[in-house]
Structures are given as C-alpha cells and as structure tokens.
Amino acid sequence: xxxxxxxxxxxxxxxxxxxxxxxxxxxxxxxxxxxxxxxxxxxxxxxxxxxxxxxxxxxxxxxxxxxxxxxxxxxxxxxxxxxxxxxxxxxxxxxxxxxxxxxxxxxxxxxxxxxxxxxxxxxxxxxxxxxxxxxxxxxxxxxxxxxxxxxxxxxxxxxxxxxxxxxxxxxxxxxxxxxxxxxxxxxxxxxxxxxxxxxxxxxxxxxxxxxxxxxxxxxxxxxxxxxxxxxxxxxxxxxxxxxxxxxxx
Numbered sequence: 001x002x003x004x005x006x007x008x009x010x011x012x013x014x015x016x017x018x019x020x021x022x023x024x025x026x027x028x029x030x031x032x033x034x035x036x037x038x039x040x041x042x043x044x045x046x047x048x049x050x051x052x053x054x055x056x057x058x059x060x061x062x063x064x065x066x067x068x069x070x071x072x073x074x075x076x077x078x079x080x081x082x083x084x085x086x087x088x089x090x091x092x093x094x095x096x097x098x099x100x101x102x103x104x105x106x107x108x109x110x111x112x113x114x115x116x117x118x119x120x121x122x123x124x125x126x127x128x129x130x131x132x133x134x135x136x137x138x139x140x141x142x143x144x145x146x147x148x149x150x151x152x153x154x155x156x157x158x159x160x161x162x163x164x165x166x167x168x169x170x171x172x173x174x175x176x177x178x179x180x181x182x183x184x185x186x187x188x189x190x191x192x193x194x195x196x197x198x199x200x201x202x203x204x205x206x207x208x209x210x211x212x213x214x215x216x217x218x219x220x221x222x223x224x225x226x227x228x229x230x231x232x233x234x235x236x237x238x239x240x241x242x243x244x245x246x247x248x249x
Contacts, residue, residue, distance in 0.1 A: 002122050007112040010100040014089050021049045021091035026133045028054040028081075028088045031103035034066050048075040049091070054136050056084030059143075060103055067146045079140035087114075088132060094118040095129050188229035190222025190239045200226070203239040 005013060015037040018025060027038075032055035042048065053059075053076065061067050070076060087101045098114025119126040187198035189205035196205045203226035222234040225241035232241035 002115050002117045002125060005096060005098065005114040005116050007100060010096075010098060010112060010114060013096055013114075013116055014100075014102070017089050017091050017094060017096065020094070021051075022047070023049050023092045025049045025051045025091050026054070026089070027052075027102065028084060028086070028133065028136055029102040030056040030084055030087060031101045032059045033103045034061065034069070035102060039066065039069065042069055042073055042076070048073075051076045052133075052137070053078045054081050054084060054133075054140060055079075056081055058103060061146065070146045078143045078146075079137060080143050081136050081140040083139055084136060088129060088136075090126075090129055090133065093120070095126065097129065187226050188224050190224050190226050190234050190236070193224035193229055193231075195229070198226070200239070203236065 014035065018027075018035060018037045019041060025038075027035075032053060038051070042051075051073075055078075059078070059080075061070070070078060086097065087099065088097045089095060094117065096114045096116040098112060100112040100114055117125045117129070187196050187203060188194065189196050189208055190203045191208040192205065194205045194207070202209075203222070222236065222239060223231060225232045225234060225244055226239035227244040228241065230241055230243075234240060238245070
C-alpha cells in the first residue's frame with residue numbers, strides 16, 4: 001500500500017525505480033539531471049526500457065559524455081513542460097510522488113517527503129499517476145538540442161498566470177488534484193488552492209485563515225474551486241466553479 005517516504009530513503013527508492021524498470025521509465029522533475037543509476041544502466045545497454053524525462057525549470061547535464069548519451073540513445077526522450085511544478089518518478093509497476101527533485105543543491109531543504117505506490121497494492125493511485133504523466137507529456141515539447149543544457153523558465157507570478165498554470169492539465173493544480181483524489185479526496189482552499197478537509201461554510205485552509213484573519217478577503221472572493229481545486233472566480237458563500245455547481249446541485 002502507499003507509504004510515506006522520508007528524505008533519507010528518497011534516492012534509494014528512485015534508484016530502485018530506475019534499475020527495476022523493464023518496459024517504461026518516466027522521470028518528471030521540476031529541476032532535472034541524469035541520476036548516476038540511469039547513466040550506468042544506459043551505458044550497460046542491457047534491456048533498456050522506453051525512458052522519458054520531463055523537466056520544468058532546469059536540466060543540468062554534468063559532462064559531454066552525458067550529452068552524447070542524450071543524443072545517441074534512441075531509448076531516451078527529453079521533454080520540456082513549463083508548467084511542471086512537482087516531481088513524479090515511475091516505471092511500469094511502481095512510483096513515487098515527492099517534493100524531492102533530481103537536481104541536488106547545497107541549500108536544499110532536508111524536509112523532503114513523498115508517497116510511494118505500486119500497481120498491485122495501489123491500483124487507483126497508480127492509474128492516476130499514469131494519467132498525470134500522459135497529461136504532462138500533452139503539455140510538453142520534445143527537446144532535441146542539448147548543446148545548451150541549462151535552462152530556466154517558469155511563470156512570472158502574475159495572479160492570472162498562476163491561475164492558468166493551476167488549471168492546466170500539466171500544472172500544479174492538476175497534479176495536486178490527482179494525488180489528493182487518489183488518497184480519498186476532500187476540499188481545496190479557495191484562497192491558495194491547497195488540499196484540505198471539505199468545509200462548505202469555511203472553505204479556507206488553516207494557513208490562510210491565520211494569515212488573513214479579520215481581512216475582508218476571507219468574506220469575499222476566492223481563486224480556486226473548493227470542490228475540484230481548479231482556478232475559478234468563487235466566493236465564500238458560493239465556493240464552487242460553474243462545472244461543480246452543475247454537477248453537485
């Protein structure tokens with residue numbers, strides 16, 4: 001069954017997913033590099049699966065030999081998904097969704113967590129993860145030029161762009177929703193879009209309630225549907241998007 005994973009176990013699990021892949025391997029990471037276990041497996045050439053790499057902000061290639069791997073190995077395809085804001089690693093039988101990305105950095109947080117799952121024990125979650133990978137690829141473009149291996153992108157931070165990002169199939173909102181629903185569902189804060197318990201009369205997470213207590217924003221407009229989490233103009237009194245209103249009432 002799905003298991004909570006702490007940071008010190010993360011790399012071992014990702015390596016196990018890579019080395020244990022037989023038919024397919026998908027690595028989606030906001031910041032991406034080639035893991036040593038993947039390089040070793042590609043160089044061995046032993047029964048390579050279909051390998052698909054997805055990144056959102058940065059893809060750092062360590063040395064020219066790694067660029068040669070990307071250019072010459074027909075089993076590897078690299079995709080750029082500018083809306084990618086999560087990390088999902090899976091093969092044909094297991095996976096993990098996590099805050100841990102594949103690009104190590106000295107200042108990274110020691111508090112990365114993740115949830116591992118398998119097709120046999122967590123059928124619904126595994127199917128949702130497969131759908132998420134398909135949605136990410138649908139919002140991606142294939143990268144074929146690796147001469148400039150470092151890239152930075154991402155939203156400018158304007159509210160309307162953040163709403164579009166969360167609503168898009170490959171964006172933060174989609175991946176938050178699929179994972180939230182796979183674990184049993186609930187509600188979403190209408191201010192920040194974070195998963196929370198369903199509370200029709202108080203559709204705000206604890207953080208937003210504490211941060212904005214006494215301010216009129218808690219009694220007026222929201223930015224995310226309390227039922228499905230998509231970007232929408234909602235209010236505290238009617239915290240649902242038009243689609244959920246029609247489905248629920």
